[in-house]
Amino acid sequence: MKILTTVKKVVDVELNIHVESGAIVEDGLQYVINAWDENAVEAAVVLKENNGAETTLVSLGGGDMTDIIRKCYAMGIDNGIHVDDPALEKADSSVYAKVLQKVYETGEYDLIITGKQAQDTDSGQTGIMLAEYLSIPCVSNVIEIQVVDDGNIKVSRLGDAGTEIVEVALPAVVTVSDSINEPRLPAMRGIMMAKKKKIETTDLAGLGTSYDEVGGNALKSEVVEFMKSETRQAGQKFEGDAAELAVKVVDLLANEAKVL
Amino acid sequence: MDFDLTKEQEMIRKEVRKFALKEIDPIAGELDEKEAFSEELTQKMGEIGLFGMFVSEEYDGQGMDYISYIIAVEEIARIDGSQAATIAAGNSLGIGPIYYFGTEEQKQKYLPGLCSGEGLWGFGLTEPTAGSDAGGSKTTAVQDGDEWVINGSKIFITNAASDMTMGVTVQAITGTRDNGKPEYSCFLVESGTPGFKAVPMHNKLMWRASNTAELYFDDVRVPKENILGNKGDGFHQMLKTLDGGRLSIGAMGLGGAQGAYDLALKYAREREQFGQPISKFQAVAFKLADSAMEIECARNVLYKACWLKDQKRPFEKEAAMGKLYASEVMSRVADHAVQIHGGYGLMKEYKVERFYRDQKLLEIGEGTSEVQRIVISRYIGC
Numbered sequence A: 001m002k003i004l005t006t007v008k009k010v011v012d013v014e015l016n017i018h019v020e021s022g023a024i025v026e027d028g029l030q031y032v033i034n035a036w037d038e039n040a041v042e043a044a045v046v047l048k049e050n051n052g053a054e055t056t057l058v059s060l061g062g063g064d065m066t067d068i069i070r071k072c073y074a075m076g077i078d079n080g081i082h083v084d085d086p087a088l089e090k091a092d093s094s095v096y097a098k099v100l101q102k103v104y105e106t107g108e109y110d111l112i113i114t115g116k117q118a119q120d121t122d123s124g125q126t127g128i129m130l131a132e133y134l135s136i137p138c139v140s141n142v143i144e145i146q147v148v149d150d151g152n153i154k155v156s157r158l159g160d161a162g163t164e165i166v167e168v169a170l171p172a173v174v175t176v177s178d179s180i181n182e183p184r185l186p187a188m189r190g191i192m193m194a195k196k197k198k199i200e201t202t203d204l205a206g207l208g209t210s211y212d213e214v215g216g217n218a219l220k221s222e223v224v225e226f227m228k229s230e231t232r233q234a235g236q237k238f239e240g241d242a243a244e245l246a247v248k249v250v251d252l253l254a255n256e257a258k259v260l
Numbered sequence B: 001m002d003f004d005l006t007k008e009q010e011m012i013r014k015e016v017r018k019f020a021l022k023e024i025d026p027i028a029g030e031l032d033e034k035e036a037f038s039e040e041l042t043q044k045m046g047e048i049g050l051f052g053m054f055v056s057e058e059y060d061g062q063g064m065d066y067i068s069y070i071i072a073v074e075e076i077a078r079i080d081g082s083q084a085a086t087i088a089a090g091n092s093l094g095i096g097p098i099y100y101f102g103t104e105e106q107k108q109k110y111l112p113g114l115c116s117g118e119g120l121w122g123f124g125l126t127e128p129t130a131g132s133d134a135g136g137s138k139t140t141a142v143q144d145g146d147e148w149v150i151n152g153s154k155i156f157i158t159n160a161a162s163d164m165t166m167g168v169t170v171q172a173i174t175g176t177r178d179n180g181k182p183e184y185s186c187f188l189v190e191s192g193t194p195g196f197k198a199v200p201m202h203n204k205l206m207w208r209a210s211n212t213a214e215l216y217f218d219d220v221r222v223p224k225e226n227i228l229g230n231k232g233d234g235f236h237q238m239l240k241t242l243d244g245g246r247l248s249i250g251a252m253g254l255g256g257a258q259g260a261y262d263l264a265l266k267y268a269r270e271r272e273q274f275g276q277p278i279s280k281f282q283a284v285a286f287k288l289a290d291s292a293m294e295i296e297c298a299r300n301v302l303y304k305a306c307w308l309k310d311q312k313r314p315f316e317k318e319a320a321m322g323k324l325y326a327s328e329v330m331s332r333v334a335d336h337a338v339q340i341h342g343g344y345g346l347m348k349e350y351k352v353e354r355f356y357r358d359q360k361l362l363e364i365g366e367g368t369s370e371v372q373r374i375v376i377s378r379y380i381g382c
Helices: A035-051 A066-075 A086-090 A093-107 A126-134 A188-196 A242-255 B007-034 B039-047 B066-077 B081-101 B104-115 B234-270 B282-310 B316-346 B352-362 B369-379
Strands: A002-007 A009-011 A031-033 A054-060 A079-083 A111-115 A138-149 A152-158 A163-169 A172-176 A200-202 B120-124 B140-144 B147-158 B165-176 B182-190 B196-200 B212-223
Touching: A002 A035, A002 A066, A002 A093, A031 A035, A031 A066, A035 A054, A035 A066, A035 A111, A035 A138, A035 A172, A054 A066, A054 A093, A066 A079, A066 A188, A066 B007, A079 A093, A086 A093, A093 A126, A111 A126, A126 A138, A126 A172, A138 A163, A152 A172, A163 A172, A188 B007, B007 B039, B007 B066, B007 B081, B007 B352, B039 B081, B066 B081, B066 B234, B066 B282, B081 B104, B081 B120, B081 B147, B081 B165, B081 B182, B081 B234, B081 B352, B104 B120, B104 B165, B120 B147, B120 B212, B147 B165, B147 B182, B165 B212, B165 B234, B182 B212, B182 B234, B234 B282, B234 B316, B234 B352, B282 B316, B316 B352, B316 B369
Parallel strands: A002 A054, A002 A111, A054 A079, A079 A200, A111 A172, A138 A172, B120 B165, B140 B165
Antiparallel strands: A009 A031, A138 A152, A152 A163, B140 B147, B147 B212, B165 B182, B196 B212
């Protein structure tokens, strides 16, 4: 089985983000792997360990992706492709999906595993759009993947009311929830071996396409302004007589928090 | 000049930090309180590759440079001194002598099991009556046909009495040199060898979740091929081992200082007195500023010593400086950190008291601060 996983580099939100004139200030930002994509990588590596598979990771976007791809190598991914094209800076989910379609077509993969969404945009579109462009099935919010045979997998997906068990024919796209696994910490030897592995770098022309062809000049959506979330206020702690406190808390809930 | 770490070294720092926060931090206090060595945690540390870090891959090591190893010890020590001690002693004292001085057969036999973290190995040097005066040790080994017969005892030996311990390296007198001084050789003694007994030591002030042992050798017979390297090389092997070991103790001082400082800074920013966070008071802010400065200096001297070692250049003076300075920095930083915590700093529910206790060993173990000053003074021509 050949598995393709996708990894997006997102801003590390644990560090302070500064916003000026409706845009994030790029200076001093640090990037990490999108957490859901890390689940996708782990799921691919687990399938490889249990069933035997060749795992390939693709990462889109300009800039240095070496750290992120090497970390995935250290976790057990076999091959890494970086589509390094500055034109992708402003890309939306549809453009990403079109580029991934081109990557898929060069490699004849059986299964594509992506995170169900990215931490930065939370749009959750790319994997589903990719399946649509490829005219193959897609199962989203998956929490378990089992291989049935060479041509079929059985997956569990988390719905509102319960868990659905879906059998799906390959090739297919699966987008995974963070409940599917706990990504491993790479072992030291994996980190050292990752250093020796090659990262294949290409661009849109290398994939036989152009920014215009993947829809970059006709974006379906565009971020026009970014507003930072309000910082959460610290909670209040009350001490004293229980009866008096109850009155006070009810008053605050009704008149200050306005939740009653 | 380049102060940047490589991408691998940065990744090692990041991943070891995550491991320490996830696996060690939640249980470090309880293990310390119960004075419990955790086999399970040691095996987990083995699984992610914290043993045999500087050992080449042919012996199942991780094939890293020395600075990567030191960064890993630093990151573990940032969370817990006991686990850092298991790693530092396991690598520098357990694995190091076999890797650097062992025969090919010895390396093939012992290193894979030690590098995977399945087993631990102790290094028996200190004796009840021979600490700083390592030349005053009394343990002897006498050749009898195809065997060596070892008699004597050792004390304060890390990793030597756990259920995972596979054996110890022991230094013993094997004769007299031409100058009349004793001749030393080192021997590999496997756990379970008749006459060899390892007894855990308890009621420690610090490193309470690490394994510490007294070793007894009562007519212990080992085959002659269990001698480490050549007869008479023991003193040289011990000095070389301690040179490398100093870097890992330095890393424990650096990491421990960073951990205590992190706790103090967080507390000082949250704790309010007189209507503002105490970090805004100069008396507290200056303690934190001094701590940050000293940690930065300790990191620079220690990393430079590691860099020299990785470049295969002389590093012994810098290793002594790194060990001495980082351990004394941790002493001052932990002291500030407890002072900043006030009364809470004296309570076991606050982690900072463990750092305060754990630091004391660093000024005593693997060459006291006084011995480090002797080493440095000799290098500068005193």
